[in-house]
Amino acid sequence: MYSLRRVTFKNDLIKNTLLRLHSTSIETASKQTGPYDSELKQYERLTNLTKRTRQKKPQRPPFVKNLLLGKFDTEILVFPQLENEECDYLTRDTGNLKTLLKQKHMVNVNSMGDKNFRQSLSDIQSIGLQASQFLDGRESTPMEVMKFLETYADHDLGNNLIYNEQLSVQTLVKYASEALQKKYLFPVIKGEKLLAFCLNDKEFSTLSSMKTKAELTEDGKYWILNGEKMYVVNGVSADYLIVFAVTNISNNEESSDVSITAFLVEKDVQGVSWRKIDGSRNEVAQISFQNVQIPVENIIGQVHKADHIAKDIISDFRLSCGAACSTLSRNMINNLLQTILKESVEDPVLYKSESVRNKLGKMAMNLYAAESITYLTAGLQDWYDNQDVTIESAIVKVLTSEVAYEIAKICLESVGISANFKDHWSRKYHDRVLDYLTLYETNESQKLFIALMGLQYAGVKLSEKIKKLRNPLFHGTFALSRIWTNRKNVFDNPDLNLNLSYFLHPSLQQASLHLEYCAKRLEYGTEMILTKHGLEVMNKHVDLYRLADVMIDCYAMTAVLARASRSHCIGLRNSPFELLLASNFCYFARMRVKNNILRYYYVEDLNSDKNLYDIGKQMTKSREYIIQEALMRNF
Structure with a gap:
């Protein structure tokens, strides 16, 4: 997947010149060689860069989205792994990080504002995991990043470290211009400065509801930022802020489209104020912006495109x-x-x-x-x-x-x-x-997102089929044939013909059948929910939660079977227990999937959902718990 090779620089003239200047024997001049120390150190770092050549395979269709259509990509049953050389480097580097975080001067740190703490991490290149090596980053792969984040999480400040790395630093790594990266990202990676990611407004549910706004000045040189950001992790100690603000609103007849822009704001500029929010283990702040001037050069990415x-x-x-x-x-x-x-x-x-x-x-x-x-x-x-x-x-x-x-x-x-x-x-x-x-x-909002994203993808592919299913009188032949071809699904006995056991260790044959069953039930459940609700499916949250749970179980079953099969095939220690864990997980997941799909069409379950809905409706009218006290009498 990746090949590593040492980069050699043939320009010996620079090296010899620096060494000659550094090695002067005049005692009075020795005090002036300090600057050359840093230059030599920088040169040494550049000559020891490790170039990483990416050799990725062509993009494959989205796995979970295709499960809703009954398509199972067996390529995903090959669990990913690193090359031996990469594993050795990763084990060594994460081991160094773990050792560092257990040292006394690191264990007792309780704030990301501790500069020595950050610089100690920077010394072993543990900030800016995916940043360019020319900025002293690591250019780590996603799998390597996960290993580093696992090590971060061992520390009491693990959450803060992960928020800093995966939200703040990663934003600049992916989207900031080269000039912004040199000016702001480099000191962050070196541990000299700290970033904070400011997304949530005081009353924030979606990007379109954002209240923080920025307007361009008439001369086009500055943006004027006004608003307030809540629950900013590392906001108390941060030196720089990544702020998302509304920069354009286009009103249509039916709705208004909001455009978002991301800015890099220095926290000590005029108009920025903050206060610490107490009660959280994380260092969380509320940050206010009042007529803050931001140079146009400090835009991250493109104007009006920060929603992406x-x-x-x-x-x-x-x-x-x-x-x-x-x-x-x-x-x-x-x-x-x-x-x-x-x-x-x-x-x-x-x-x-x-x-x-x-x-x-x-x-x-x-x-x-x-x-x-x-x-x-x-x-x-x-x-x-x-x-x-x-x-x-x-x-x-x-x-x-x-x-x-x-x-x-x-x-x-x-x-x-x-x-x-x-x-x-x-x-x-x-x-x-x-x-x-x-x-x-929240996980509830994420489950709605999972289900709706999947249905949006499947709905496009199944539009003609769903149209016929929702109008059986206009498509009689199709409706009659559907009754026959779908009879096994109705009785919870789908055809298991995906042959997933061919791609797994033989010990996992029964577990692979559980996965096939769940994949078939997910396909059937997708058709059912679209046929039953049509465009109103967006408001049917209970059914969406169930569909999301089925999608989660199917993907998790795929992951555990792929991992257990690989572990046992290559003979990892305790791999027989991995087979047991995977088999048991698939067994329990199958029961959950069965229950969730059956609840789509069993009359008793439908009535139960309706009863709970009616109770909740009455409580919202009464604005309280409606049942009388247990000892209340009527006569």
């Missing part, structure tokens, strides 16, 4: 949640295991009990799925040119954060009364996991 920047960066951030939540989950499991073993000294039966071992197995199974979809999605970005992983990244965010939250709840319950103390490890991890459930995006 925000969507792309947030998509990358969703994927990074997988690495962070996997590390948090792994640490919680290990801590709980140590707690159980410690308590078993007094009560030897505890760690042998059925409930404890069942909990540990369940947590391991869910963590295995979280790790698998994270690296499968990163691998899709690595292996294929400009691969569409929009839905896959959202699935990673939802599944991994829910897995981490479920593990956090199990830990709280298992630890008992000790979890009431804020300094207890279970409480700390629980609070950190909450950030990934709520900050920037």
Whole structure:
């Protein structure tokens, strides 16, 4: 996938000149050789760059989107991996980062404002993971980035580090001009300055509802920024701000289109004020802008085109949640295991009990799925040119954060009364996991996004078919043939003819049939929901949540089977247990998928949904819980 080769520079004249100037024997002049030290160091860095040659495969059709059409790309069952040389470099570098973060002067840091903390990270090139090597970045691949982010997450400031890297730094890496990168990104990578990503307004739900605005001056040299940004992570200590603002509103008869532009704002300029928002483990700020002058050179990307920047960066951030939540989950499991073993000294039966071992197995199974979809999605970005992983990244965010939250709840319950103390490890991890459930995006909104994006893609391909299904009287022949061809789906017994077992280890044959069943049910569910609701499907949130859950399960099953098959085929240690984890996950996922699809058309389930809807409707009218007290009498 990538080949590494050392870049040699043949211009010996520069090197010899610098060495001659540096090696002067005149004692009085030795104090003047300081500048040459930095030049020599810079030259040494440039001569030791490692050029990375990308050899990506052609883009493939979007995997999850095509599942809704009944198309399964078996190429995705090949779990991604790095070359041996890349693995060695990655293991060495992430090991250095882990060692650094465990040192005393790094462990006790509680703010990204600590310049020594940032510069220590910069010294081992752990800031600007995907930035150019000429800016002292690493040019890491997405899979390598996930490994670094996992290491970040081990530190108490892990969330802040990930927000800084995947939101702020990545925005400049991808979209800033060369001049902006040299002026602002380079000092950030060197640890001298800190960035903050300002997207959320005070009342913010979508980009179109943004209230922060910027207007161009008459001379065309400056933009005047006014507004307020909320929940800005690292906003207290930041030196530079990436601010998204409305720069154009075009009103149509039916709606108004809002254009967004991204600006790089220096925090110490006139008109910028901030206050710290207390109550969060993260360093969160509210930042106000009042007639702030921004040079036109400080626009990131193109004018009026920042909505694409925000969507792309947030998509990358969703994927990074997988690495962070996997590390948090792994640490919680290990801590709980140590707690159980410690308590078993007094009560030897505890760690042998059925409930404890069942909990540990369940947590391991869910963590295995979280790790698998994270690296499968990163691998899709690595292996294929400009691969569409929009839905896959959202699935990673939802599944991994829910897995981490479920593990956090199990830990709280298992630890008992000790979890009431804020300094207890279970409480700390629980609070950190909450950030990934709520900050920037909730999982409910993400599930709607997953389902609607999938239906939008499938709806275009199935438009003629859905039209006939919704109008059977005008297409009698098609309707009658459909009754016959669809009879097995109606009775929850689809034809399993994808032959996925051909692409997996034989031990996973039964699990592959579970995946085939779920893929077939997803195809059937997609047709059902479009036929049932038509264009009104956007407002049918309950059905959309169920469809999203099915999509998540299908993708997760694909990831765990691909990973387990690869591990067992190459003989990784404990790979037989990976087969067990994958098989069990697929079994439970099959039951969830079966239940979700059946609820689309079982009369009892339809009535249940209607009853809950009516109760909720009445409560919104009454503006309170409508049921009388349990001891109330009527006579």
